[in-house]
Amino acid sequence: MTFTAPKIDEKPASTIARAAPVPVQSGRPSAWRRLTSNSVASFGLALLAVIVLIALAAPILPLADPNITDVAHRLAPAFSAGHLLGTDQVGRDILARLIWGTRVSLAVGVAAALTAALIGSAIGLFAAFYGNIVDMLLMRGIDMLMAFPYLLLALAIVAALGPGLLNAMVAIIIVNIPFFARAVRGATLAVVRADFMAAARLSGLSDLEIVATELFPNVLPTIVITLSTTVGWMILETAGLSFLGLGAQPPQADLGGMLGDGRNLIQVAPHVATIPGVVILLLAIGINLVGDGLRDVLDPKLKSGGIARALAKTAAAPADERKRKLSSLPQPSTATVPLSLRSLETHFLIGEEVYRAVGGVDLEVKPGEAVGIVGESGSGKTVTALSILGLVATPPGRIVGGEIAHHGEDLVGAPLARLQAIRGNRIAYVFQDPLTTLNPLISIGEQIAEGIRRHQGLPRAEAMRRAVALLEAVRIPDAERRVGAYPHELSGGQRQRVGIAMALANDPEIIVADEPTTALDVTTQAQILRLLNELRRERGAALVFISHDVGVIAELCDTVNVMYGGRIVESGPVDAVLGAPRHPYTQRLLACVPELGRAERRIDPIPGLPPATNALPPGCAFAPRCHLADGKCSVGEIGLETIGEKHKVRCVHAELTAA
Amino acid sequence: MSEVILSARDVVREYGGSGRSNASRGKVDAVAPSRVLGGLRDRAGAIFGIGNTPLRAVDGVSLEVRRGRTLGIVGESGCGKSTLARMMVGLLAPTSGNIELDGRSVEELAREDRQKLHRKVQMVFQDPLGSLNPRKTVRAILEAPLKALHGMDQKARRERVAELMSLVSLRAEFTERYPHEFSGGQAQRIGIARALAADPELIILDEPVSALDVSVQAQVLSLLADLQARLDLTYVFISHDLAVVETISDEVVVMYLGRIVERGSREEIFADPRHEYTRLLLSSVPGKHRARARA
Numbered sequence: 001m002t003f004t005a006p007k008i009d010e011k012p013a014s015t016i017a018r019a020a021p022v023p024v025q026s027g028r029p030s031a032w033r034r035l036t037s038n039s040v041a042s043f044g045l046a047l048l049a050v051i052v053l054i055a056l057a058a059p060i061l062p063l064a065d066p067n068i069t070d071v072a073h074r075l076a077p078a079f080s081a082g083h084l085l086g087t088d089q090v091g092r093d094i095l096a097r098l099i100w101g102t103r104v105s106l107a108v109g110v111a112a113a114l115t116a117a118l119i120g121s122a123i124g125l126f127a128a129f130y131g132n133i134v135d136m137l138l139m140r141g142i143d144m145l146m147a148f149p150y151l152l153l154a155l156a157i158v159a160a161l162g163p164g165l166l167n168a169m170v171a172i173i174i175v176n177i178p179f180f181a182r183a184v185r186g187a188t189l190a191v192v193r194a195d196f197m198a199a200a201r202l203s204g205l206s207d208l209e210i211v212a213t214e215l216f217p218n219v220l221p222t223i224v225i226t227l228s229t230t231v232g233w234m235i236l237e238t239a240g241l242s243f244l245g246l247g248a249q250p251p252q253a254d255l256g257g258m259l260g261d262g263r264n265l266i267q268v269a270p271h272v273a274t275i276p277g278v279v280i281l282l283l284a285i286g287i288n289l290v291g292d293g294l295r296d297v298l299d300p301k302l303k304s305g306g307i308a309r310a311l312a313k314t315a316a317a318p319a320d321e322r323k324r325k326l327s328s329l330p331q332p333s334t335a336t337v338p339l340s341l342r343s344l345e346t347h348f349l350i351g352e353e354v355y356r357a358v359g360g361v362d363l364e365v366k367p368g369e370a371v372g373i374v375g376e377s378g379s380g381k382t383v384t385a386l387s388i389l390g391l392v393a394t395p396p397g398r399i400v401g402g403e404i405a406h407h408g409e410d411l412v413g414a415p416l417a418r419l420q421a422i423r424g425n426r427i428a429y430v431f432q433d434p435l436t437t438l439n440p441l442i443s444i445g446e447q448i449a450e451g452i453r454r455h456q457g458l459p460r461a462e463a464m465r466r467a468v469a470l471l472e473a474v475r476i477p478d479a480e481r482r483v484g485a486y487p488h489e490l491s492g493g494q495r496q497r498v499g500i501a502m503a504l505a506n507d508p509e510i511i512v513a514d515e516p517t518t519a520l521d522v523t524t525q526a527q528i529l530r531l532l533n534e535l536r537r538e539r540g541a542a543l544v545f546i547s548h549d550v551g552v553i554a555e556l557c558d559t560v561n562v563m564y565g566g567r568i569v570e571s572g573p574v575d576a577v578l579g580a581p582r583h584p585y586t587q588r589l590l591a592c593v594p595e596l597g598r599a600e601r602r603i604d605p606i607p608g609l610p611p612a613t614n615a616l617p618p619g620c621a622f623a624p625r626c627h628l629a630d631g632k633c634s635v636g637e638i639g640l641e642t643i644g645e646k647h648k649v650r651c652v653h654a655e656l657t658a659a
Numbered sequence: 660m661s662e663v664i665l666s667a668r669d670v671v672r673e674y675g676g677s678g679r680s681n682a683s684r685g686k687v688d689a690v691a692p693s694r695v696l697g698g699l700r701d702r703a704g705a706i707f708g709i710g711n712t713p714l715r716a717v718d719g720v721s722l723e724v725r726r727g728r729t730l731g732i733v734g735e736s737g738c739g740k741s742t743l744a745r746m747m748v749g750l751l752a753p754t755s756g757n758i759e760l761d762g763r764s765v766e767e768l769a770r771e772d773r774q775k776l777h778r779k780v781q782m783v784f785q786d787p788l789g790s791l792n793p794r795k796t797v798r799a800i801l802e803a804p805l806k807a808l809h810g811m812d813q814k815a816r817r818e819r820v821a822e823l824m825s826l827v828s829l830r831a832e833f834t835e836r837y838p839h840e841f842s843g844g845q846a847q848r849i850g851i852a853r854a855l856a857a858d859p860e861l862i863i864l865d866e867p868v869s870a871l872d873v874s875v876q877a878q879v880l881s882l883l884a885d886l887q888a889r890l891d892l893t894y895v896f897i898s899h900d901l902a903v904v905e906t907i908s909d910e911v912v913v914m915y916l917g918r919i920v921e922r923g924s925r926e927e928i929f930a931d932p933r934h935e936y937t938r939l940l941l942s943s944v945p946g947k948h949r950a951r952a953r954a
Contacts, residue, residue: 195790198750199853202782204774204807213803217794376872521735522899526943548872551946592877594902596944597929603906605877609842 031297041293048286051279055103064093066100067251075269088258088272089265092251101253102279108165108247108254109235112172116234117227119173120180125219127181128188129211139185142178150175154237158246165254168247172237180226187222191215221298228291232284239280255280310393313419314346314386316412317400326403338407338509338542339365339388339427345401346380346387353614357383359566360402362640363544365510370536370543372557372574374550376589378610380566381546385512388544389423390416425455428503432515434495438487444498445471445483451505470501474531493524497531504535511536512544517552529556550593554578559646562586565611565621568640572647582649582657585622620651628653664861664893665724665747665765665780670756672742673713716742718917719756724861729887729894731908731925733901733940739917740897744865747895748782749773760861778808781854785866787846790853791838797824797849798834804856823852826889827882844875848882855886861893868903880907901944905929913937 036042054061064083070091078086078094085094127138145153157171191197192215200214235255241247242256243263250257255276262273316322326342346358358380365371373381386392388404389411404411406427411419423429431437439447448470449463458466464483471479474497487495496516503511513532517525533556536543547553553560554574561571562583570583581587591604608625611617617624623633632652640650651657717739724730734740745751746758749769758765760779768776784790791800801820805811811819824831827848838846847867854862864883868876884907886892898904904911905925912922913936921934932938 195784195786196792198745198782199784199790199850200792200803201750201773202748202777203804203853203857204777205803206807209807213795213799214792218792376874522901523735523939523943526945529945549945550873551944554946556945589874592873594877594880594900594906595946596902596905596941599905599925599929603877603880605881606874607878609844609875610872 035293035297038293038296040289041296044286044289044293047282048290051102051283051286052106054099055106058099058103061099063096063099066092066096066253068092075265075272077269078271078275085275086269086271088261089269092253094258094272094275097253097258098255098275098279101248101255101258101276102283104165104248104252104254105235105238105242105256105280106283108169108172108238109231112169112176112238113227113231113234115169116173116176116230117180117223120177121184121219121223123177123181124184124186125188125211125215128185128192129207129215131192135185138181142181145174146178151237151240154241155244155246158241163246163249165242165248165252168238168241171241172234175237176230176234179230180223183222183226184219187219188215191218194218225291225295225298228294229288232287232291235287236280236284255283310395313390313394313416314392315394315398316390317398319403319410319413322399322401322412323403324401336407337364337405338367339363339544340405341384341388341402342405343402344384344387344399344404346383346392346397346399348396349398350396355613356566356616357397357613358387359613359616361563361566361568363561363568365542365544367509368536368540368542369559370533370545370557372553372560373544373546373563374548374553374560375563376548376610378613379563380613381563382514384563385429385514385544385546387412388512389427389429390414390419391423391429421455424451424502424508425506426508427510427512428506428508430496430499430503430511430513430516433519434492434499435487435519437499438495440487443484443486444490445485448498448502448505451502455506466505467501470504471498473504473535474498474501476501491524492520493528496520496524496528500528500532500535504539504541507539508541510542510544512546514546515548516545518547518549525552532556550578550590562589565616566613567621567650569622569651570647570649571640572644576644576647580658582643582647582654583622583651584626584628584653584657587657628656661725661727663723664726665758665760665895667720667722667743667747667758668756670717670720670743670746670753670758671715672717672739672746672751673715673754675713715917717746717753720914720917720919722912722919722922724893724895725910726860726893727887727891728909729896729907731904731911732895732897732914733899733904733911734914735899735940737916738914740914741865743914744782744863744895744897747863748780749776750782774808777804777859778857779859780861780863781857781859782863782865783847783850783854783867785869787843787850787870788838788841790850791846793838796835796837800838800849800853801834801856804853808857819856823856826855826886827852842875843871844878847871847875847879851879851882851886855890859892861895863895863897865897866899867896869898869900876903883907901929901940913940 070087072091073083073087074089074091076083076087078084080086083093083095085098088094088097123138123142127135154171154175157174158167161167161170197210197214200210205213238247239254239256239259242254243260245260248254248257258276259273259280262276265272341361341363344358344361345356348355348357361380361384363371363384373384375381383392387399392399399412406422411422438444445464445467448467449460452458452463452466453460468479468483471483476482476494476497490498499516516532517528520528529552532543545553545557557574559572560574560577561568562577562585563569564585570577570581570586577586578590581590588604588606591602592606594603595601606625611621611624617634619634619636620626620629620638623629626633638650638652640648641654642648643654720743722730732740732743742751746753747765749765752766752769760768760776765776798820801823802816805816805819820834821831824834829845829848829852838849841849867883868879871879880903883894887894896904896907908925910923911925911928912919913928913934914920915936921928921932921937928937929941932941
């Protein structure tokens, strides 16, 4: 084994991975901005802030004493002199009672929520962390609490402890513990299995340290979400118990108690009950709106930019704008070519950043040809493939330049109905992970038949017969019986065979396969590659095959395109490109790949990291990592030059790279 | 031949059945839910071969790891290689059999003196980001083992963290950042630095480069080779990628369905495979005709 080991002590500046960390976050709005940009949540936040501020300011506001009775002025209506909101049945000032009462209700609700969160979260954390018997005991206890209707349970607890604000609070805490315990246990279980938990154990941390520093910070968002969505309830529950006379005891004011007092007077003096009722309503609305907003911000599933649904077709710039650059290029031999991409540019707009995922790709697929696209992650190979039939998610994706011609027909500007007639019919896809691309609830036969019925208008029974034939074609044993199987009943290799059967369903002219064997074991991969190759030749379909694995491309493809930083840097026949590469990136990439049977070969890593597509360097994107780079490499547009028969390379130093 | 640092004898590990579950079971759990599906159990059992009988992830494995060398363990998903790795570092206990580290049972050490065990053996995980706590800075991640395993004071920790960062070729100022700010390759360097922080003799590398792009994979492989030479480390390198295993290993074992089907020196395994399964694996690697064409 020979490595060119980096000598860090000698040349610190040139050693690998000294580039700045990838600015993953840059374009993504902060949590606070996302919360305040949600208008509903900001309204709730403002409402809540006003109520809380007034309640907090109660001692310094010029209010009447809330507990002084003045029977002479009882039931004064609102806006009477000295009593802005009137007086109640014993002549106490309603405004003062309202503000002091809100203070009490808020304090009790928040204190109850925090305590329930603390106890419930602790139970959930430890149950999930220790598992087994601890989990069983704790969670069965929680189940017992949940077996009672919660209001009845709260009433029973207050009945046992006796009425009073503190006891009402205890009751509310107890009935709310299960919500926290369950939510936190679920979140913890997901974290407990993470590798960093094992790493913490290996770092010698004690159980308590692991819970406190590894687990807790990672389940905190769940606790906050549960808290923000239940604190409103708890205030309502406190009010409910006070309303029934079990909470705050006279003369102390709280919102529920005031509502209860006013209930008997609803005919005579409706304002006595209505005013606290309105405040409870506003408080609940405010808290729930903020809670929903917080949940949207903290829930990682919603983080990448709201719940926006992707459009059925990638957005594209108008044709004249897209094709501006094309006029200078030679016109291709359109109608005979099944697929031709010219100068394709697909960008993503995330936050303020523009990610140039595909920055001008030319690609031609001839009938029956196997075209490979190879590149590392972020090189734009998948986005190129998805752009063909407008499958790039919009937002944030957008095709901003170039054209995609299918027998001369521009697919970028085509209406959705036209694209849908081509998708899965003339051009079909096979994706990387067959477990997520197959619907788990529909049998594999139905899923294959669906495409046949859609495009060929065959009746169900006939389509199912075709599905069986296709399963046989992809060598699934006992196809007649397995046609009714569900995806989870198949192995990974068999699922990918089903994915291929779906792609073949309508005898496509072109199959686009995006890393179809990456998730598979090597022996299964070999079978799938053999199958794809046989089927392609049998049926005369062209293949666009995308992979990070040079070996797979070499095995299967006629021509190969090497992508780097959103552009093709080298293309040509597989033997030429992989046998005698001319772009420095291709050369160094091949030098990185360990080859079986050549263990004595030097593994020569490329220094540095691939560029982020939102900060591509001018000129050649590989220049910052290239040993041949000089001033010429970072200026202007570098073209893809022909250097051999069909062999093209995008490098100003191509004359230096010949072996 | 150098002395044996770790040896496994007839190690068996079962899941399910007796219900000996554990909070840190790891990804082998992926098969567990299929047994919970009640009515589907028998059908699933018929297909996957796991009915009510416990699943044997590791089925009677014996092997020896020699000091200063690299043992490659190669096999496909479900062959038990990750379960074996977790038993070697004491995260899992064998159902039967014994793993010994310098003559002491790993299982016993894990129970009685976990600190001592983890000062000797460490692990690097497959998913570079998944093995770093997203809410801790790199410094906090690297200082945890220094404090817990070596009881270093703050000043010593600071110096050692700087030294570790330089060992894995990362800039010193990266220590104040959080894992999500790093690329996969950089995150894996941090994972390696965390393992090195314990100053171990043996590192179990569980698919350490599988999640990385080829150019980054080459950087990490090169770093591992460099560290082994400089720090006199012993590696157990687990991978499904035969070419990678061939590049880095001195000895190789091939696992299939929980058992070792072939073992030997790197040359023996790759040049002259004897077992049918090893031959199948080798013949399945794509792109060989290219290597032949150029050789």
